[in-house]
Amino acid sequence: MHNSIIWNLTLVLSLCQPIFAAGKPLNVVATTSDFGAIAREIGGESVTVTVLAQPGEDAHFVTPKPSYIAKLARTDLLIEGGAELEVGWLPPLIEGSRNPRLVLGRPAHVACAEGLSLLEVPSIRDRAQGDIHAMGNPHYMTDPVNARLVAERIGNALAVADPAQADQYRARRAVFTKRLDEKLAVWQKQLEPFKGTRVVAFHNSWPYFARRFGFTIDLFLEPRPGIPPSPAHLADIVGTMKREKIRVILVEPYQNRKTAETVASKTGAAVLDFTQYPGGIKGTEAGYIEFMDYLVNTLSAALAGERKP
Numbered sequence: 001m002h003n004s005i006i007w008n009l010t011l012v013l014s015l016c017q018p019i020f021a022a023g024k025p026l027n028v029v030a031t032t033s034d035f036g037a038i039a040r041e042i043g044g045e046s047v048t049v050t051v052l053a054q055p056g057e058d059a060h061f062v063t064p065k066p067s068y069i070a071k072l073a074r075t076d077l078l079i080e081g082g083a084e085l086e087v088g089w090l091p092p093l094i095e096g097s098r099n100p101r102l103v104l105g106r107p108a109h110v111a112c113a114e115g116l117s118l119l120e121v122p123s124i125r126d127r128a129q130g131d132i133h134a135m136g137n138p139h140y141m142t143d144p145v146n147a148r149l150v151a152e153r154i155g156n157a158l159a160v161a162d163p164a165q166a167d168q169y170r171a172r173r174a175v176f177t178k179r180l181d182e183k184l185a186v187w188q189k190q191l192e193p194f195k196g197t198r199v200v201a202f203h204n205s206w207p208y209f210a211r212r213f214g215f216t217i218d219l220f221l222e223p224r225p226g227i228p229p230s231p232a233h234l235a236d237i238v239g240t241m242k243r244e245k246i247r248v249i250l251v252e253p254y255q256n257r258k259t260a261e262t263v264a265s266k267t268g269a270a271v272l273d274f275t276q277y278p279g280g281i282k283g284t285e286a287g288y289i290e291f292m293d294y295l296v297n298t299l300s301a302a303l304a305g306e307r308k309p
Helices: 002-014 033-046 066-074 090-097 144-161 163-194 207-213 231-244 257-267 288-303
Strands: 026-030 047-051 077-080 109-111 198-201 216-220 248-251 270-273
Touching: 026 033, 026 066, 026 144, 033 047, 033 077, 033 144, 033 163, 033 288, 066 090, 077 144, 109 144, 144 163, 144 207, 144 288, 163 207, 163 288, 198 231, 207 216, 216 231, 231 257, 248 257, 248 288, 257 270, 270 288
Parallel strands: 026 047, 026 077, 077 109, 198 216, 198 248, 248 270
Antiparallel strands: none
């Protein structure tokens, strides 16, 4: 009870304090590298950004570390995906940090999924269907239009946290948005010849990418989200791929590439190393736009027959 009283008192006092001390960079923590990359672009030298999840790991299953609690205790702004992306590990870290700025609903806690139109919101929650997200599919950042909206949200949060630099944050967000819109037109033109193509993925991570660029990605090596594939299920996948001449399988860094290679060996498909996060694959570290460039270039080359299995 004593600890609860102290916590509540700390929260009340924090409401009357600035989010951070002026004159030093804003301390930003992002759960994943896509949000971190956008925060760095908009924040520039006015922010220091720490990313908790490694870009090559599954953001649903990050192993909490004591160092993460220490980082959150000192942060001025927290950026998370929301929509249950980090639900298994982030809330205990926030609670352990005792940082009243990070209470959900406060300006310093940015849940980027809020305000987005999420896909695959289930009508009922049935765990027999595997790892189902009640709020919808949380892998929305592979749609650049969603990234544009997230950049606006992050830019606004930075301006609230650091009003003295608000004009600079808005200017850098405008530059990022202009670059992103220009690249989106290029990406759409590049993938236009392959619209309607069916692609196999290991896990259902790509509905937003598929919707934006006109692909069908509805055949998965997992029989249900989070459920390992059985031989019978893989045999069905092989049969479908042969019948429909499906040429590409998408695999993320933390998934079983050998399983995909086995399927590819029986179908003649190419196994593509794909990632949801900047830095998840070599060559995608520079930023969000460079990460999306990798995805579009890799997939278009494979579908054009320039990349062999």
